[in-house]
Amino acid sequence: MTTLDQKPARAEGRKDPWSQMLEKVGKHQDRQAYHxxxxxxxxxIKYYAMANGLASHAEELVQEVFVSIWRRxxxxxxxxxxxxxxIFTIARNQRIDMLRKMxxxxxxxPVETEDLWQIPxxxxxxxxxxxxxxxxxRRVRESLSHLPEEQITVIAKVYMESKSHQMVADELNIPLxxxxxxxxxxxxxxxxxxxxxxx
Amino acid sequence: xxRHHPDTLTLMEYSAGNLSEPHALCIRLHLDQCPHxxxxxxxxDSLGAVMMESQxxxxxxxxxxxxxxxxIDSEPxxxxxxxxxxARRMSPLQKLLGDDLNDLPWKRQLGDVSVLxxxxxxxxxxEQVVLQKLAAGGKxxxxxxxxxxxxxxxxxxxxxxxxxxxxxxxxxxxxxxEHKPVAVGCEDCITLSVLSAPVKLTGTFTRLLNPFxx
Numbered sequence: 001m002t003t004l005d006q007k008p009a010r011a012e013g014r015k016d017p018w019s020q021m022l023e024k025v026g027k028h029q030d031r032q033a034y035h036x037x038x039x040x041x042x043x044x045i046k047y048y049a050m051a052n053g054l055a056s057h058a059e060e061l062v063q064e065v066f067v068s069i070w071r072r073x074x075x076x077x078x079x080x081x082x083x084x085x086x087i088f089t090i091a092r093n094q095r096i097d098m099l100r101k102m103x104x105x106x107x108x109x110p111v112e113t114e115d116l117w118q119i120p121x122x123x124x125x126x127x128x129x130x131x132x133x134x135x136x137x138r139r140v141r142e143s144l145s146h147l148p149e150e151q152i153t154v155i156a157k158v159y160m161e162s163k164s165h166q167m168v169a170d171e172l173n174i175p176l177x178x179x180x181x182x183x184x185x186x187x188x189x190x191x192x193x194x195x196x197x198x199x
Numbered sequence: 200x201x202r203h204h205p206d207t208l209t210l211m212e213y214s215a216g217n218l219s220e221p222h223a224l225c226i227r228l229h230l231d232q233c234p235h236x237x238x239x240x241x242x243x244d245s246l247g248a249v250m251m252e253s254q255x256x257x258x259x260x261x262x263x264x265x266x267x268x269x270x271i272d273s274e275p276x277x278x279x280x281x282x283x284x285x286a287r288r289m290s291p292l293q294k295l296l297g298d299d300l301n302d303l304p305w306k307r308q309l310g311d312v313s314v315l316x317x318x319x320x321x322x323x324x325x326e327q328v329v330l331q332k333l334a335a336g337g338k339x340x341x342x343x344x345x346x347x348x349x350x351x352x353x354x355x356x357x358x359x360x361x362x363x364x365x366x367x368x369x370x371x372x373x374x375x376x377e378h379k380p381v382a383v384g385c386e387d388c389i390t391l392s393v394l395s396a397p398v399k400l401t402g403t404f405t406r407l408l409n410p411f412x413x
Contacts, residue, residue: 031268035264038264038267042259042263042264043256043257043258043259044251044252044254044256045251046256046257046258046259047251047254047255047256047257048251048254050257051254058257059259059260059263062259062263063263063266063267063270066267067267067270067271067277070267070271070277070278071277071278071281072278072281073278074278074282075281075282075285081241081244081245082245082248084245084248084249084251084252085241085244085245085247085248087248088244088247088248088251089244089247091251092215092216092247093216095216096216103323104322104323109322110294110295110320111220111224111291111294111295111320111321115224115227115291115294115295116220116223116224116227116291117213117216117223117227118227118230120241120244122285136241136242136245137245137248137249139242140242140245140246140249141249144246144249144253155246155250156250156254158211158212158215158217159214159215159246159247159250159251160250160251160254162215162216162217163217164212164217165208165212180208183208183211184207184208187207187208187211190242190246191242
């Protein structure tokens with residue numbers, strides 16, 4: 001999975017190989033590491049763009065995401081997010097930004113995309129490392145492999161095709177309540193559901 | 200401090216990038232002040248990353264990496280510019296509304312209530328975005344909601360039948376909720392609300408107060 005000759009990270013809290021590479025880009029403008037990230041994440045981002053209905057702009061989106069990765073890599077902090085999570089949020093923001101710019105001029109957008117959707121670790125003051133963050137991606141990957149297909153399908157539509165719960169319900173021809181309960185069951189397994197909500 | 204949080208499904212739609220701009224703003228403002236929800240969103244962002252890697256992959260053109268490199272090389276100080284822009288960055292609220300919420304061109308509605316419609320800051324969005332100010336100790340008339348109303352408290356606190364809502368608390372009201380908010384504490388209570396449909400007044404002020412919160 002990796003072109004790096006370092007041992008893959010096993011212990012909790014260790015950097016995964018992609019995060020190590022992203023850090024090299026940020027610290028040393030390492031183009032070899034940048035290329036490895038491109039080879040790995042470029043095809044994922046292209047699919048993401050296409051699934052979102054941006055087929056004719058898919059390569060443009062990949063390019064924008066990678067330029068953005070280069071530009072802000074010096075702010076990347078592996079203690080705040082795994083590289084793949086960080087890159088996903090950049091892809092998401094660039095996708096939103098592209099759609100906004102298709103509809104409007106920048107003068108018509110007093111609020112920038114990044115004012116609304118944050119990249120983890122940026123504009124945050126807290127200096128402490130959140131162990132939760134380091135573990136979350138690994139935990140999510142493991143939990144996800146145990147989820148029933150019908151739950152994964154719903155989540156994939158929400159994340160990859162930017163469909164609202166209502167749109168997913170319409171498309172799969174199931175009630176909105178069923179969509180919501182599938183998502184809730186899945187998020188429960190992923191331990192995202194708030195335990196102590198006292199409303 | 201913050202005790203009323205967004206629902207997990209809403210946070211998921213935020214993480215997936217599917218919320219409208221005004222709704223995303225409400226979430227963002229809450230996240231900035233709520234480490235608990237911030238960490239839930241971190242997990243949800245990881246879910247997005249894992250979903251992305253588990254999908255099919257599509258080959259990119261062979262010359263794309265070279266064009267990315269030439270773009271980067273044509274702008275050698277690309278990173279420095281980004282860092283200095285980040286350092287100058289204002290908070291979203293400050294950017295949108297300036298330094299002092301009390302200084303805005305509030306429109307007095309009736310009694311204790313003032314409003315300011317800021318929908319024009321979100322061109323192309325169908326929702327109405329409204330700031331509401333309830334004078335310290337003041338009461339708002341009873342009303343229900345035709346659609347959903349998402350509210351975040353920006354200053355002070357208010358109380359209604361459901362509890363006390365402090366700064367950065369997040370509230371969603373729908374058709375079933377009739378509420379009669381009262382500003383508590385010694386400060387005016389200022390909220391930001393995103394409305395999918397106009398409010399329906401239930402008290403005696405109906406005629407006078409339309410358009411209170413619309």
